Amino acid sequence: xxxxxxxxxxxxxxxxxxxxxxxxxxxxxxxxxxxxxxxxxxxxxxxxxxxxxxxxxxxxxxxxxxxxxxxxxxxxxxxxxxxxxxxxxxxxxxxxxxxxxxxxxxxxxxxxxxxxxxxxxxxxxxxxxxxxxxxxxxxxxxxxxxxxxxxxxxxxxxxxxxxxxxxxxxxxxxxxxxxxxxxxxxxxxxxxxxxxxxxxxxxxx
Numbered sequence: 001x002x003x004x005x006x007x008x009x010x011x012x013x014x015x016x017x018x019x020x021x022x023x024x025x026x027x028x029x030x031x032x033x034x035x036x037x038x039x040x041x042x043x044x045x046x047x048x049x050x051x052x053x054x055x056x057x058x059x060x061x062x063x064x065x066x067x068x069x070x071x072x073x074x075x076x077x078x079x080x081x082x083x084x085x086x087x088x089x090x091x092x093x094x095x096x097x098x099x100x101x102x103x104x105x106x107x108x109x110x111x112x113x114x115x116x117x118x119x120x121x122x123x124x125x126x127x128x129x130x131x132x133x134x135x136x137x138x139x140x141x142x143x144x145x146x147x148x149x150x151x152x153x154x155x156x157x158x159x160x161x162x163x164x165x166x167x168x169x170x171x172x173x174x175x176x177x178x179x180x181x182x183x184x185x186x187x188x189x190x191x192x193x194x195x196x197x198x199x200x201x202x203x204x205x
Contacts, residue, residue, distance in 0.1 A: 010140055012183060017145030020096040020176035029142060030099060030175070037135035042127035046112025049131040049170070052161050054100040059160050063172065064094040066156040067149065074151060089190060092149050097174035102157060103132055104167040128170045135173070145178035 034051065042048060054060055071091060078086045094100075105128040107121075117123050132148065139146045154169040188194050 010137055013181065014136060014140050015145065015178075015182065015185060017147045017174075017176075017178045018090045018093045018186065019179040020093045020098070020145060020147075020174065021179055022096045022098065023177050024098045025144065025176060029144075033135060033138045033142065033144075033175075036138040037131050040127070040131045040134040042112070042130065043117055043123035044112030044115030046109060046115075046117075046124065046127065048105050048107075048109055048112075048124045049128045050104040050106050050163075050167055052102040052104065052163065054102060054161065060094065060100055062160045063100075063152065063157060064092070066152050066160070067092050067094065070151045070153055085190065085192060089192065090186070091151055093147050093174050093176070094149075097147065097176040099173075099175035101173040101175065102161055102163075103128060103170045103173060104163060105170055106164075107166050107168055125168060125170060132171055132173065139175060143177070144175055147174040148172075149174060 038047065038049075040049075054063065075083065075086055105125045107124060136146045136148075149172045152169075152172055157169055157172065158165075158167070182189065185195075
């Protein structure tokens with residue numbers, strides 16, 4: 001098998017999944033995925049990501065309620081046909097995804113001794129994004145889907161999960177077995193936004 005082709009396929013088929021089957025994910029599978037993601041690069045080798053696995057059903061329900069409030073507020077910003085389309089989108093999968101992970105960045109951890117962050121402190125958060133992307137690909141290799149939910153109020157999520165004040169929410173992730181697989185992203189299939197050419201984002205100075 002051509003490794004380059006395999007990587008291209010992995011990138012093309014990675015999707016932000018919202019439609020999950022309710023089948024459980026074995027603990028050892030999740031442990032392996034998190035172990036692989038923990039190998040992600042980080043500024044100063046700081047590994048600033050902090051993972052909260054949300055198992056408590058009451059907390060899950062509170063976070064889902066937070067999503068609904070934020071989603072209703074976001075919907076108010078659209079009008080006409082765009083508002084109708086927004087209302088039809090499947091933007092979360094809290095009800096069926098068996099694994100819920102809140103990914104945080106510890107902003108002032110001792111590991112790494114602030115190497116590379118004095119001029120760009122945001123590199124800590126970028127490192128945590130690298131962790132999420134690696135986890136996304138690792139999940140895809142196993143046939144698992146991952147959904148990154150951003151329609152949430154971080155302050156509410158922080159309170160629900162009782163995390164330290166120096167932790168910044170990077171994303172709330174849903175992981176599980178997808179109901180279906182598509183090469184074309186769901187938002188494109190739904191008519192929300194098509195992909196644009198890569199040349200539109202490349203500049204020469």
